[in-house]
Amino acid sequence: MRIRRAATGAAAALVLAGGGVLMGAAGAQAAxxxxxxxxxxxxxxxxxxxxxxxxxxxxxxxxxxxxxxxxxxxxxx
Structure with missing residues (x-):
């Protein structure tokens, strides 16, 4: 469970660093x-x-x- 959460956080950080869109429970947040x-x-x-x-x-x-x-x-x- 902890490994899965860490991997999800790292993937979200990479998406934001690339200028993408972060999808989360609260909805889409534009970078x-x-x-x-x-x-x-x-x-x-x-x-x-x-x-x-x-x-x-x-x-x-x-x-x-x-x-x-x-x-x-x-x-x-």
Whole structure:
């Protein structure tokens, strides 16, 4: 019984992933019509330790550095 339920759930997930229609006890539910990827570039500020030669010896200084990370999100209509 448990194996049959797991197989049914997996089959339903595959049907939805393919853009089909999920048939269940509540009736048909349409899958999202179209999906696309939204890519954003966001600035991220991080603290970086740097070794600096100062007054005859090495000193650790912490500086703020801005880097740009890419974030992608899948959006379905």
């Amino acid at each position: 999202p019509a179209a999906c696309h990827t939204v890519i954003r570039v966001v600035p991220v500020t991080v603290v970086v330790a740097q070794q600096v030669y100062e007054n005859g010896h090495w000193v650790t200084k912490y500086v703020l550095v801005t880097r740009y990370d890419t974030i992608s999100t899948i959006v379905c209509d």
